[in-house]
Amino acid sequence: MNTRETPVDLAHEQRATARIVLIAAAAALGGFLFGFDTAVVNGAVEAVRGGFALDAGQIGITVSCALLGSALGAWYAGPLADRLGRVRSMQVAALLLAISAIGSGLASGMWHLILWRVIGGTGVGMASVIAPTYIAEVSPAQVRGRLGSMQQLAIVLGIFAALMSDAWLASTAGGAAQPLWFGLAAWRWMFLVAVVPALVYGGLVLGVPESPRHLVAKGRLAEARVVLREVLAMRNEAALDFKLGEIERSLKSEYRPNLRDLRGPRLGLLPVVWIGILLSVFQQFVGINVIFYYSSALWHSVGFSEADSFSITVVTSIVNVLVTLVAIGLVDRIGRKPLLAVGSAGMTVTLALMAWCFSQATGSGAALSLPAPWNMVALVAANAYVVFFGVSWGPVVWVLLGEMFPNRIRAVALAVAAAAQWIANFLISYSFPTLAEMGLSFAYGLYAAFALISLLFVVYAVRETKGMELEDMTT
Helix, strand or coil, X not given: CCCCCHHHHHHHHHHHHHHHHHHHHHXXXXXXXXXXXXXXXXXXXXXXXXXXXXXXXXXXXXXXXXXXXHHHHHHHHHHHHHHHCHHHHHHHHHHHHHHHHHHHHCCCCHHHHHHHHHHHHHHHHHHHHHHHHXXXXXXXXXXXXXXXXXXXXXXXXXXXXXXXXXXXXXXXXXXXXXXXXXXXXXXXXHHHCCHHHHHHHHHHHCCCCCCHHHHHHCCCHHHHHHHHHXXXXXXXXXXXXXHHHHHHHHHHHCCCCCHXXXXXXXXXXXXXXXXXXXXXXXXXXXXXXXXXXXXXXXXXXXXXXXXXXXXXXXXXXXXXXXXHHHHHHHHHHHCHHHHHHHHHHHHHHHHHHHHHHHCCCECCHHHCECCCCHHHHHHHHHHXXXXXXXXXXXXXXXXXXXXXXXXXXXXXXXXXXXXXXXXXXXXXXXXXXXXXXXXXXXXXXXXXXXXXXXXXXXXXXXXXXCCCCHHHCCC
């Protein structure tokens, strides 16, 4: 190698690496919107319930309806991205989220709010599928794993930003139901501010290149060559020709699986598909999104002030961000199965402790109170529960779902598992207000039981995929 060329090549590679990190970060904003849009309702729950005079079932459907839109958006995101392109599809998702933010903030009743939240949920579902797909397709192999992890980090940062925004708006107005700017209640601004990250996301993805894989599939080889040259630091023309040919051969030989490929001899589906579905279901049935959707209302209902309830929720979201960073560092060292097992065991104990604490509550309805020391014990247990979930079932399930299926069914099996996850999320989010009226101790006891079952499931049904090649995965 000519030593005089080495610094030039190195500088070019460093610039290309920096650019791909920025491109991946722009795409990962879809994950930020995922977290922001699903968590922003947390601070508005009680104000919406009072403002629209909703009962438990109605507030449950109002909070959880976006998840049905998310399931729909995730299911159709793939075909839409193949037709319009990854970048254009991300712009559509951003537009849906911006429209939803404005509509939700100005909603005149429950059904109007539900409509706009379903539209936003559809954008969330699209972003949750298209953004990681795009990142994988434009990233060099040597940094693909780290860049792909930006999606999960963006999600928890979005949750944190939404809860911080809710807390600030409620504090500024003197309460979520109190008027703020232009005579609109603070809870309406909680939804309206979501238009800002949606527009930022839409603007940033205007400047990112289309996926070379999509460009080749559409016969736009010259554009694909430019992307490979500039983004992936491929300057050698022979190497560019080889890479383009490799993508073309992959597309021609690619088998598009369908639902029939998931059929198995027992219970209608292949065993590995059932394992993927149950991983998705247990991730939600341990009740994690009750914390992120209802925690402000929950802590307020057991005697904490509204301001303290918002502060507690923000602290919990910070804990979630930190443990996600820990999980990213541990998953390839410790392995998937051990982390899931530790998480299940920890969640079983902490959820059971929360159930016990809430059994000590006194009063009922608006007079419900959790006396000392049980209020602080419950608070510590709730944050410990988030730690155990965040270091295990939060990120690890997504890692497993991306690895565990054989190549020929991976795409459709992952779609089925993701749909199951959104539906399970909806069921838990919808049912919590009704369960809470039956008793918070009962609700958290139920989640503790699911956590214990998930531990047995991990021990006896889930296999370790650490260090395994994707080609070695079997049904």
